[in-house]
Amino acid sequence: MMLLAADTSTTQVTVSVGDAERLWGGMVLARRRHHAELLVPALDHLLTALDIRIADVTGVAVTTGPGLFAGLRVGIATMAGVAQVGELPMYGLSSLEVLADAAPVIDGTIAATIDARRGELYWARFARLDGRLVRLSADAVDPPATVARAAVNDVVVGHGVDVSQRAETGSHRAGRQLDTGLTPEALWRVSVRAAQTSSGVSAQEIEPVYLRKTDAELNWERRRSLEPT
Amino acid sequence: MRARHGTHMSSSRVGVVGDAVRGDASSRAALPATSLADVRLALAQPAVADQVAHLDEVLHGRAAWTSQITSDEIRRGDSCWFAALLDDQLIGIAGGRVATGSFPRTAGSWKLRTARPRVYDAHLLLLLVDPEWAGRGIGRRLMAAFAQRVSGTVGPAMGEFVVVRIDVPVDAAAARGLYSSLGAEEVARIPDCDGFGRPAITLAWSLAERADEEYGKQTTGSDVAGSDVAGSDVAGSDGIRPTWRASMAERLVLGLETSCDDTAAAVLAVADGQTRVLSSIVSTQLVEHERFGGIVPELASRAHVRLIPRVIDEALSVAEASLSEISLVAATRGPGLSGALLVGLSAAKGIAFAAGVPFVAVNHMEGHLYAAALQADAPEPPMMVLLVSGGHTLLVDMAGHGRYEVVGTTVDDAAGEAFDKVARFLGLGYPGGPAIDALSAQGDPRAFQFPRPMRASGLDMSFSGLKTAVVVELRRLNDRGLDWSNADVAASFQAAVIDTLVTKLFRAADRYERQTVALGGGVAANEGLRNAVTSGASELGLRAFIPERRLCTDNAAMIALAGWRTFERQGPSPLTIGADPNLALASTLDGEGHPD
Numbered sequence: 172m173m174l175l176a177a178d179t180s181t182t183q184v185t186v187s188v189g190d191a192e193r194l195w196g197g198m199v200l201a202r203r204r205h206h207a208e209l210l211v212p213a214l215d216h217l218l219t220a221l222d223i224r225i226a227d228v229t230g231v232a233v234t235t236g237p238g239l240f241a242g243l244r245v246g247i248a249t250m251a252g253v254a255q256v257g258e259l260p261m262y263g264l265s266s267l268e269v270l271a272d273a274a275p276v277i278d279g280t281i282a283a284t285i286d287a288r289r290g291e292l293y294w295a296r297f298a299r300l301d302g303r304l305v306r307l308s309a310d311a312v313d314p315p316a317t318v319a320r321a322a323v324n325d326v327v328v329g330h331g332v333d334v335s336q337r338a339e340t341g342s343h344r345a346g347r348q349l350d351t352g353l354t355p356e357a358l359w360r361v362s363v364r365a366a367q368t369s370s371g372v373s374a375q376e377i378e379p380v381y382l383r384k385t386d387a388e389l390n391w392e393r394r395r396s397l398e399p400t
Numbered sequence: 401m402r403a404r405h406g407t408h409m410s411s412s413r414v415g416v417v418g419d420a421v422r423g424d425a426s427s428r429a430a431l432p433a434t435s436l437a438d439v440r441l442a443l444a445q446p447a448v449a450d451q452v453a454h455l456d457e458v459l460h461g462r463a464a465w466t467s468q469i470t471s472d473e474i475r476r477g478d479s480c481w482f483a484a485l486l487d488d489q490l491i492g493i494a495g496g497r498v499a500t501g502s503f504p505r506t507a508g509s510w511k512l513r514t515a516r517p518r519v520y521d522a523h524l525l526l527l528l529v530d531p532e533w534a535g536r537g538i539g540r541r542l543m544a545a546f547a548q549r550v551s552g553t554v555g556p557a558m559g560e561f562v563v564v565r566i567d568v569p570v571d572a573a574a575a576r577g578l579y580s581s582l583g584a585e586e587v588a589r590i591p592d593c594d595g596f597g598r599p600a601i602t603l604a605w606s607l608a609e610r611a612d613e614e615y616g617k618q619t620t621g622s623d624v625a626g627s628d629v630a631g632s633d634v635a636g637s638d639g640i641r642p643t644w645r646a647s648m649a650e651r652l653v654l655g656l657e658t659s660c661d662d663t664a665a666a667v668l669a670v671a672d673g674q675t676r677v678l679s680s681i682v683s684t685q686l687v688e689h690e691r692f693g694g695i696v697p698e699l700a701s702r703a704h705v706r707l708i709p710r711v712i713d714e715a716l717s718v719a720e721a722s723l724s725e726i727s728l729v730a731a732t733r734g735p736g737l738s739g740a741l742l743v744g745l746s747a748a749k750g751i752a753f754a755a756g757v758p759f760v761a762v763n764h765m766e767g768h769l770y771a772a773a774l775q776a777d778a779p780e781p782p783m784m785v786l787l788v789s790g791g792h793t794l795l796v797d798m799a800g801h802g803r804y805e806v807v808g809t810t811v812d813d814a815a816g817e818a819f820d821k822v823a824r825f826l827g828l829g830y831p832g833g834p835a836i837d838a839l840s841a842q843g844d845p846r847a848f849q850f851p852r853p854m855r856a857s858g859l860d861m862s863f864s865g866l867k868t869a870v871v872v873e874l875r876r877l878n879d880r881g882l883d884w885s886n887a888d889v890a891a892s893f894q895a896a897v898i899d900t901l902v903t904k905l906f907r908a909a910d911r912y913e914r915q916t917v918a919l920g921g922g923v924a925a926n927e928g929l930r931n932a933v934t935s936g937a938s939e940l941g942l943r944a945f946i947p948e949r950r951l952c953t954d955n956a957a958m959i960a961l962a963g964w965r966t967f968e969r970q971g972p973s974p975l976t977i978g979a980d981p982n983l984a985l986a987s988t989l990d991g992e993g994h995p996d
Contacts, residue, residue, distance in 0.1 A: 207742050208978040211749040215975065225754050226445060227475060240698065241739050244705040245746045251709045252750025256723045374709040379702075387696040 175214065175228045175253065176362040178353050179206040179246035180238025180266035181285055181330060186213045187355040188223060191363055196221050197355020206245040214253075228259065230371060232362035234353075235263035236380035237293035237310055238285050243379040251374035260371030264361050265380075266353065267310050271297040273357035274328040274349065280307065282322035284329035287312050293382060294318045296325060312382045436536055441545050443724045444481035444493060446471040451490035455528050465526060473525070482545040484529070484538050491533045494542035496524040496564075524566045545725075565604045576601065651727035652678070654715070654751065655960025656708070658744030659736025659764045661685045661700045663707040666956035667719035667726075670964055677774055678719035680950070680957040683707050701739035708747045715956070723755055728972075730963020733761040734983030741979035749975055758972030760963045765985045767958040769796060769804065770965065771947035772918035774957055779916050779945040784909040786901060788929070789921035790816035790831070793901075795859055795908045796985065801965045804985055807908055808859030815897055816923045818863040822870050822893050826886050836890045837926045843891030848873060850896040852903075859908050866896055894928050902932045909942060918945040924952040 173195075178185040184206055187197030196217055200209045218225065233250040236243050254261045271283040276299050285293040292315055296307040308321070318327075327348040365371075384392075449471035457463040473495065474481045481495030524546060529539045547564060567590055568576050584603035591599055650671035657664040666680040685703045689695050716722060731748030734741055745761070752759035768787050772779055781801060787794040793815045795808035813821070816833060823832025828839065850869050853862040870893050877884050909917050917937055923929060930946050937944035951957060966973075 205978065207746055207749075208976050210746070211753045211975045215753055224475065225756065226443065240701070241742055244701055244739065245742050248705050248708060248743045248746035249750035252712075252747040252752075253754040255709055255712065256751055256754035375713065378706055381702070385696060385698040385702070387692050387699060391692060 172229050172363070172366060173223065173227050174230045174232055174262075174359070174362045174366055175218075175250075176232035176264070176358045177210060177214065177246050177250055178234040178264075178266060178269060178358055179210060179242040180234045180236060181242070181352060182239070183330075183352055184209045184213055185269075185353045185355055185358050186210070186217055187359040187362070188217055188221065188228075189359040189363070191367070194356055194359040195223065197359060199352070199355065201352075206239075206242045210245060210249050214249075225253075225257065228253075228257065230260050230262060230362075230366050232262040232264055232358075232365060233377070234266040234269060234358075235377065236266060237287070237312065237382045238266045240379070240381060243381075247377055247379055251377055254374040260366075261374055261377045262362055262365035262369065262371050263377050263380075264358075264365055265295070265310055267293060267295040268297070268304070268306065269353045269357045269361045270328055270351075271295070272304050272361050273351060273354040274299075274326060275351070276326050280322075280325040282318060282325040282327045284318060284327060286329070287383070290314060292318050292329075294322075296322065310380065310382060436538075437720075439484050439486050439491060439533075439538060440722060441482055441484055441541055441725070442722060444474055444483035444495060446474045448483050448490050448493065449474065452493050452526075452528070455490060455493065455530060459528060459531065480546060480549045482542050482549070484533075484542055491530040492528060492538045492542050494524065494527045494539070494546050496526070496546065524564055527566075565602055567600045567602050570599045570601055576603070652719070652721055652725050653728045653730060653960040653964045654712070654723075654726045654748075655762075655956035655958075655963055656712070656729070656731040656744040656748045657764070657767070657954055657956040657959045658704045658708065658740050659732045659734070660740060660954060661689060661695045661703075662954045663704050663711050663744075664954060664956035664959075665708070665711045665715035666960050667715050667721055668957060668960035668964065669719075675774065675778070675961055675964070677957045678721065679715045679717075680955050681711050681715045681718065682950075682953075682955050683711050695737075697737045697739055700737060701743060704740055704743035708743055712747070712751075723751060726751070726755060726757060728758055728760060728964060728967055729755070730760045730762050730960050730967070732764045732767065732959050733973075733977060734764065734980035736764055736979075736981060738979055738981040741981065745977075745979050753975070758967065759975060760967045761973040761977045762959045762963045762966060763983055763985060764954075764959070765792065765794070766804070766966075767962045768792075768920035769798060769918075770962045771920045771924075771951045771955075771958040772945040774947060774951050774961055775945070779918055779943065781916075782912075782914055783916035783918055783945075784905060784912060784914040785918045785920055786905045786924075786933075787921045788815045788901060788919070788923035790814060790820060790833075790923075792921060793861055793863070794985070795904060797908065797912050797914065802969045806985055807912065808861065808904055810861045810863060811854075812862050812864035813867065815861075815863055815901060816921070818867045818897060819894075819923065821867050822890075825871055825874070826889060828886075828890075831922075833923055833926060836894055837928060839887050839890040840894045840928060841891075843885060843887030843889070845891040845895035847885070847888035848892035850892055852896050852900050855900050855903055859904055859911070861900055861904055863897065863900075866893070866900075894926070898926075898929050898932045901929060902936050905933065906936055906940060906942075909940075914942075916943045916945065918947075920947060920952065920958075922953045925949045 172191045174189060176187045182203045183199055183201040185197070185199050187194060189195045198213055198217060200213055202209060231250045231254040233246045234243070235247060250261065253259070266285060267283040270285065271281045274281045274283070278299055281297045281299065283295055283297065287293045291312050293310060293312050295310045298305045298307055325347070328351050330350060330352045449467040452465055452470045453463040453467040456465045473479055476497065479495060479497045481493065483490055484492030524543070527539055527542060529542070566584070586601050586603055588602035589599065590602060650669055653668040653670060655666045655668060661684065663683040663685070664681060667678040669676045669678050685700060689699060692699075729748045729752040731744045732741060733745055749759055765787060768789070769785050772785070781798045781803070783798050785796045785798055787796060791814050793810040794806050797805045797807045799805070819836055820832040823829065823835050828835035850866055850873070853865045854860060870889065874884065874889065905917055917933065919929070919933055924947060933944050933946060
């Protein structure tokens with residue numbers, strides 16, 4: 172097994188490559204909004220530096236969301252292209268799971284958050300039990316106050332997302348907040364788990380997980396619901 | 401044979417190339433029921449090693465190429481292996497190494513081309529074909545694939561130079577004769593080519609030098625792989641015989657276009673400067689946007705990312721090609737919708753990276769300029785091109801490939817926009833161009849005298865006033881309680897637009913002394929405009945080139961062609977290039993550096 176993985180769900184680009192036993196290498200490039208410019212050069216550099224041939228890669232993993240729409244599409248379109256060339260299976264990963272896996276928590280509960288703009292957060296809760304990461308809630312999009320209430324005993328992780336301020340409650344205990352992002356190690360671990368527990372999908376089948384309709388669709392539905400029937 | 405788990409394999413033990421195939425007449429007579437067309441060539445994966453060992457054993461009674469040695473060899477960074485597969489069954493294999501430099505594995509390493517040697521020394525280590533399939537051109541195809549891969553994607557046109565070496569056992573006389581007839585020359589003798597003391601001769605030839613003449617002439621000879629025993633009497637035994645010339649010179653370009661609401665992919669074949677569209681798939685998103693009364697950028701992007709792998713698959717399938725046969729990937733980087741552009745650009749980079757071929761970013765408008773050049777009798781610059789679409793009305797002087805000057809444009813609405821607005825006013829629906837064009841055929845173009853702003857002089861145009869004039873005229877008639885014919889309005893309006901466009905086009909051709917004019921863009925599908933340009937050009941003694949209708953609107957074939965031309969001129973684009981929603985045509989004018 173040799174998995175090539177990429178994440179472009181936040182403002183950074185994360186790539187990793189590794190087999191079932193170990194992470195061979197990875198990198199994070201944090202130049203905001205330059206996913207399309209950075210991703211392939213990063214993959215190329217990674218494989219070249221490690222002397223891994225593209226033919227050695229047995230599967231392609233990519234975070235399908237939630238996260239920045241444009242970023243997700245860059246990651247998915249790019250990795251689908253890679254998968255199409257080698258007819259490789261693709262593994263869609265949750266960006267929140269990778270984020271939670273990267274949290275420096277030995278034992279306890281974790282709330283992973285990604286800025287969803289418009290005053291909302293993408294979030295999901297996880298627990299680290301005996302070293303294993305266990306999901307406690309599905310990926311969702313909600314106002315910070317909702318997250319703060321649910322994550323009152325959790326360590327909250329995510330880049331530049333201040334739940335306590337946004338919640339404006341002042342009393343909750345979601346103060347244990349760590350400004351951390353996705354890491355190559357976590358990306359590799361989650362991709363290996365995905366490859367070991369599923370057979371993957373084809374490049375034609377993989378799709379972003381937006382969790383949110385487009386404004387045009389929302390407005391259209393709103394208008395239609397107001398129209399007399 | 402000593403079983404070696406060799407990270408290093410000396411060339412002296414792999415001299416089985418010449419006598420690789422023992423296809424005799426009887427086995428050839430009993431041809432497999434499956435068709436040769438079902439055989440596909442692909443980059444060999446280590447997983448085929450077992451089958452290679454088996455094939456070697458069948459052919460030679462011993463597997464010098466054990467499974468372990470074969471898979472190690474395939475995994476090497478400097479090796480290149482092609483398998484001929486029928487479903488998953490291996491029926492042929494060819495592979496070897498590059499002794500100088502390395503294979504252009506990724507598009508990124510490809511950027512270093514200028515620094516690497518221009519002469520490649522490739523060593524073909526193994527060529528085996530299943531005896532049941534001997535004499536049917538498979539060995540030749542494998543060798544062609546190997547050679548093409550070795551020569552990278554630049555090839556003779558860019559002055560690349562490849563020397564391929566093969567070690568042929570001295571006693572494999574027929575094979576030696578054949579290789580010699582292909583222009584190979586003896587360059588060395590090897591006392592022991594297989595570890596059993598079998599002497600061999602090293603033959604070598606330059607692919608770049610001979611690709612055009614020698615191989616073209618020699619292809620009437622026998623099939624390389626099937627000739628060892630039977631000699632060269634197998635000529636013509638198979639219908640499909642890609643010649644060296646074709647395999648060496650023909651390159652496939654994959655084009656992707658996602659600048660607006662069409663997801664498009666195309667495969668273009670380029671050989672000897674001639675191009676041929678093998679497939680052009682356009683998936684329109686009309687349904688997605690219909691209920692919103694216009695294009696919703698986020699919806700378009702969502703549809704693109706869902707559709708692009710399927711559209712690419714479809715384009716390849718129609719072209720009967722695989723991604724491993726693609727030599728260049730081209731994609732639109734602008735102008736267009738930012739999120740939409742990113743999808744095609746990303747897919748193209750991912751494919752180029754994984755396939756180890758160069759990537760080139762294309763200006764969408766440059767694509768439209770090349771639409772007329774997609775037909776068999778393609779025009780060559782210099783020429784004057786009129787680009788008319790819903791978003792653009794440009795007169796472009798094309799002095800040469802990559803040398804454009806916008807010499808005239810609209811000062812307000814695009815011509816296509818005027819069509820849409822008038823069609824909406826007449827209640828003809830969207831898009832308006834085709835509706836007005838169809839209705840015009842039944843109307844009198846002289847029924848109304850609509851204005852032709854700015855027609856008298858200059859090369860710039862204006863369509864906003866014309867649209868207003870139509871509205872004002874119909875309101876006036878309506879106020880007086882008079883009736884009118886929509887067909888007459890459509891015909892008169894269209895006549896005014898076409899009159900302006902054609903006048904400006906021929907004026908520009910005259911001013912810049914161009915003997916050739918061409919059309920491009922969605923409005924170029926308009927029957928009236930096509931006729932006016934054709935007849936006007938013939939009166940003036942100019943040559944007019946008008947793209948097929950389906951190539952006027954957004955498509956990826958034109959992107960593939962513009963990409964190829966860009967690549968020929970200035971090489972690949974950097975993989976760090978991003979989308980540019982406002983990319984101007986002028987930014988690719990210099991023909992020097994990259995659009996960056």
